[in-house]
Amino acid sequence: LAAIWSEVLKVEQVGLHDNFFELGGHSLLATQVTSRIRQRLELEVSLRSLFESADLQTFAQAAGQGSASQAPAFTVVDRSQPLPLSYAQQRQWFLWLLEPDSAAYNIPSALRLKGELNIEALRSSFAALIARHETLRTTFHQEGDQAWQRIHPASDFDLAVETVNAEALQARIVEETAQPFDLEHGPLLRARLLRLSADDHVLVLTLHHIVADGWSMPVMVDEVVRLYAAHCQGIAPQLPALAFQYADYAAWQRQWMEAGEQSRQLDYWRRRLGDEQPLLELPTDRPRPLQQSHAGARLDIGLERELVEALKATARQQGVTLFMLLLASFQTLLHRLSGQAQVRVGVPVANRNRAETEGLIGFFVNTQVLDARFDLRTTFAELLQQVRQTAVQAQAHQDLPFEQLVEALQPERSMSHSPLFQVLFNHKTENPGMAQELPGLRIEGLDWEERTAQFDLVLNTVEHGAGLSAILTYATALFDPATAERLGGYWRNLLQGICQDSGQRVAQLPLLDAAELVELQADVQRYPSAECAHVLIEAQVARTPEAIAVAFAGQALSYDQLNRRANRLAHKLREQGVGPDVLVGIAVERG
Structure with missing residues (x-):
């Protein structure tokens, strides 16, 4: 456990008396710890036990009470068969069908690149990234009532390059990231390099949410940087092989949820x-x-x-x-x-x-x-x-x-x-x-x-x-x-x-x-505290019956008209048995 926790924190060692709760309070770190425990020790340890542990020894005792993992193992699904969407992708597909021209679910990012930039190496790095991650070369289509993923072969990457001046930079980034995506035809990743000078560029990255999330962005940037460094040095990139892809996760998620996990968690919510x-x-x-x-x-x-x-x-x-x-x-x-x-x-x-x-x-x-x-x-x-x-x-x-x-x-x-x-x-x-x-x-x-x-x-x-x-x-x-x-x-x-x-x-x-x-205190006005609101309004009716009391959408009522309407309504309610402390529901148009 100490080795796993040290690995996640990226420190040499974790002591028995470290403030475990404060560290465990970061849900991202806590999730990484429990996922590694599940993978290496084949134990299900609740995040709650991590949050409630004061130190490593307390957490070790709680982990020892963990149960064997019940979730199915990840497997590589047959790519020749139709590939289902994950549940989250399914909702994104539905939202896109409703508003195909919306950029509400674009995920934008911008990076400042200062120094000598090898544009061809950057283009090759993105091509390698897309070849590595199937989700970046995936599109979506509908067959009857069912939507499916379609994974395309790897190909060259189109890195758009243009020159802009510093004054137009912000507007150009906004314009680029606001362009909608076509989920049926793709691509669902765009990269545009804005050249400010020979040694100053801005790389604008935009993805659709259906293929990425916030966690994905630093993963993508880190891998592009490592691929770029390798291309510049003329050596083969040293990235760990991906045993599974997103399509495998989507199939695994459906299998796990349909096996009973969905009903267990849904009961709680x-x-x-x-x-x-x-x-x-x-x-x-x-x-x-x-x-x-x-x-x-x-x-x-x-x-x-x-x-x-x-x-x-x-x-x-x-x-x-x-x-x-x-x-x-x-x-x-x-x-x-x-x-x-x-x-x-x-x-x-x-x-x-x-x-x-x-x-x-x-x-x-x-x-x-x-x-x-x-x-x-x-x-x-x-x-x-x-x-x-x-x-x-x-x-x-x-x-x-x-x-x-x-x-x-x-x-x-x-x-x-x-x-x-x-x-x-x-x-x-x-x-x-x-x-x-x-x-x-x-x-x-x-x-x-x-x-x-x-x-x-x-x-x-x-x-x-x-x-x-x-x-x-x-x-x-x-x-x-x-x-x-x-x-x-x-x-x-x-x-x-x-x-x-x-x-x-x-x-x-x-x-x-x-x-x-x-x-606010400067605007305070004193009203007779012993009088009810309707009595005060009737007094105003007596003083200024023709003055406008309420106005909305081109219509207006004087105090006298308002009072007459209120009286008619009050008599009608009294006929229905309404008196003090009786609740009356109302249904009116917003206004």
């Missing part, structure tokens, strides 16, 4: 999420459109180093990971904004809990629906323990494809929002492999302003050497930039309040900053 699938109703600047436009913008939220250190200290004190604390803080923000007692947030998981999948490019990532429940007495410390338990339990049921969960729970389908959740939280640790040095050439990641949004809001947080960065992506059909700025400020204020006293009730944590409080 049914109990957890119940029969009601509420929509998260945030205060937006505009009504939700009938169909998502997927147009988005991003806001960088600055977090000072002192605040980040205080957050980490609070997480340690409460016995949770930084991920759990940040998730709880985001759910608190959504609760305070919506007023809803239950808040659901989508959280992506790598879903590469088999060692055979770690080095593959493909669409493995899964999405979990993590909920939090609030009442007026809930303290943030209590919420943290609730979130901790929910996250740990979800890790033990992370394999059920989100697509199957949607199909089983049958939420009301709508083109205006995503099913089961409308807001996503994604926390990760920065991958240092994205910045690499080659003789005469430095490769580093390049940031730019993406303009797509798959959900109403997405909060991305990244741990890195310099601290913690946060990006809020928002749907521009719903939110204005000024509103996004306020939301970012509210979240930052919540974090500061949490660090000052995590025992506060959630309802009492600070949301507004001092300037907003002063502005």
